[in-house]
Amino acid sequence: MALRAVPVTWPEGIVARPITPGDVQAWADLLAARELVDQGGENYEAADLLEELADPHLDTEQATIGLWSGEQMVGYAKLHPRTSVVDVDRVDAEGTVHPEWRRRGVGAALMRWTIRGAGEQHAATFPDYPGEVRASAKSTHDGTIAMLRGLGFEEARYFYDMKRELDEPVRALETPDGLRLAPFDPTIDEALRVAHNEAFRDHWAALPRDPESWKTHVTGSRSFRPEVSYVVLDGDTVAAYALGYEWAADTEATGVREVYVGQVGTRREYRGRGLARAALAKVLAEGARAGYQRASLGVDADNPTGALGLYESLGFSVHSKWITFRRAL
Template identity: 30%
Template sequence: MTEGFTVRHPTLDDVPAILAVVEASDIATVGEPDFTADEVREVLTAPGHDPSKDSWIAARPDGGVIAWGFIESTTGDHALIDVYAHPDGGRPAQAPLLRLALARMAERVRESGLAEITVRTGAIASEEHWIGLLKASGFAFVKRYARMSRPLSGLERFPDLPDGIALRPVRPGDESDLRTVHTVLRAAFADIPDAIRSGFEEFKATVEALPGVSWDEWFVAEADGRAVGALQSADQGAQDGEGWVKHLGVLREHRGKGIGRLMLLTAFATYAAKGRSRAGLGVDLTNPTSAYRLYESVGLYPVYEADVYERKLAAGFSPT
């Protein structure tokens, strides 16, 4: 036991307790919950994530969970980690959970044969304790993301398409269609610092591991019969009445023609037809494709901003 709590690896039975911690943390930092039970399960069951090695919870003597630390994903030489702490008594657990996550990442680096890996995590500016721990652990600020949202009135309509442009939903169970989405998104994000690095098989495995996929909310844009854009939605906010745009990409040579806007308006109309009350997405504020201006033009506005911190982690790293 450390400072009144014990640390153990979670199971799926812990999802409700973990969600309670994350929701309390979100409410304290951004004013509202921004995570769902399905997202907790998605982390714990994601390909390449072993909860018995890659996830930890801190619990009081009475069993109440007060913090959750985890390795969210690892793609090539980049990885994401996070530690959520309940604002009522969870902060003392953040430091030991961060050390466990970094030690496990170093172990993964050694297992993969890489010399080092870039580890990233996020923080809201008001999380001074967490940011202090990150800086003390060698992390430095990199950039800022915005979480954007807009209301849906139910009156949203599908846009008229110009000649030569077609939009269609992704066909369920069609691997060639899924491959098209991956190919377009990977190419569209190639000139962005946080490019989609995963290969198709990894992308496919991640999708197949999701609790659910609303294929009629995924879209492919075609120009004269060629796929030039893709929009991938996520079900993460469906239970709360939110449609979520996970990825939106248009090939470089077809940007500036309104294709991204058409896909967004199509997604919004689809969400609204299902009774969703709002739509949302996240955007990198350093994105060189003017994505933020596009999102503002379709009615999205920033709800909050989150900072990204990173550090290099070598195979020989040992937490102090």
Template identity: 30%
Template sequence: MRVRPATTGDVDAITQLMNAHGTAVHGESEAAPTAVLEWLEDPELVIRLGERDGKLACYGDIMFSADGTRANLDIREHPDAPASAGPMLEELEAIANERGATKAWAFHASEERELAALVRARGYTPIRHSFRMLVRLDAAPEPAGWPEGTTVREMRESEQRATHAAGNEAFADHWEFEPTPYERFARWNFEGANFDRSLNFLALEGDEIAGICLCSMHWSGDPRYGWVGILGVRPPWRRRGIALALLLHSFAVFRERGCTRVGLGVDAESTTGALELYERAGMHVHRRQDTLEKLL
């Protein structure tokens, strides 16, 4: 298999591979061309493509941690190109080593048994797992209940840096936390075709940001699929029901817009009770993803 850098001319081929992979593994599409183009234009994301007989067989990318010491490896194999993930993993590890990373994380869905066996054979050890959770919006969600003195509204443009700071503070005590530089946070959350300011909510106590809920439509392009990208409450305001209220508020807004489902990702071993909170909001586990680590 020939492995090469990706270009913006590969948008359609990558989209087709991602969706073939997602349909085979999860029964649903994974990405729209607009999302793939944004990945290709991200200056920090390293993307490689594997080809067999002139056809795209495998996708791989690396996002380095902000300090450059950890390489996060994502590999998607076309269902018609078995065993293509091996050469891709070797290529991504070589790049990580060249750039000075000291460890690598690899990920696989619970259904990806061949990929799971491959990364373990390459010396990766399971360290964590996470869930993608989902709620169906067939019926109106429970009304949000706000603590006394707390209000909710859309984030204003002038509040983007304050929202970034609140997000870093909200997740500072989470597992393997690293502060996200504003430029990276803004690129992922406030820029791009999928950004919709009216889907970014702040819980306020006076002028203080107590919690944030940054949402968008899902990157698959499905107009009925909403996504909660970041939900966090700053420590002084925890245990007051603000996170649940923000989540229910987002569900109501998504339903008003015609969404039939909303998803989010969560650390399965979160110490803040996030998993239980999402279940109380009516969500259920839709997918499981394992994280594995290897020292380089």
């Protein structure tokens, strides 16, 4: 569909403009209102959102939009920046509408803006590759799913949000001779980034992390917790790793302190030796000792390394299911 065939008309009373740092509290309020109704398991402080806007690759003028009714942000959308492409230029999008403003055409208008913006971003960055825009929905959110399908999106992939209570002990696992399990240290950060890119090179839609985005979203994030992050080392080589994160807003909203295992991987030449299992078991054990009550993570249902089985064997169970939708640009 040509870009000119995706018109955007905002409902009466709505003012649309790019999101600025001064908007982050209103943005956080919008997301809190969404969570009360949708129960997606995501809570944010204003500082978390300010960090998102500070991404050096994000063009906030072109890739973000906030919808306002007076002083209240009633909807938003954001396109995620990419710095490389492998096979398909996949433009990931996120957004929501305040529950009190739903069923007024706001969500459909936001998605039309998203489709148009993703097409423009694709044309400006990687036009020689096929392009698509992607959006995710919880499997129980029938209204969002129907809207996406109505706008030409199709199901592409399924993901599970998994959780494990930490009141049951986690058995420590030995690493093979010649390898050692060690806590995260900033001196290995670049080696860890390289290991991560290698570990995920054969995963669906995975892109290599450049140093800036790695710092912004992985080990430089305010949610990163090095004290519950572990690596398996072969000399100076990072063979496997499991990295822990914590969102203070989640703890405040739920009353449960949860460590989110945001990154787990094993370099391909080290697979089949239980290294990721050992690193993850260590994160769980240290998390329990540090006072975390629960652990969580996300997994691709079709992960080629059998990650789902690994997590289940360590006591994780599926908490919710999510669907990634795609639409060709």
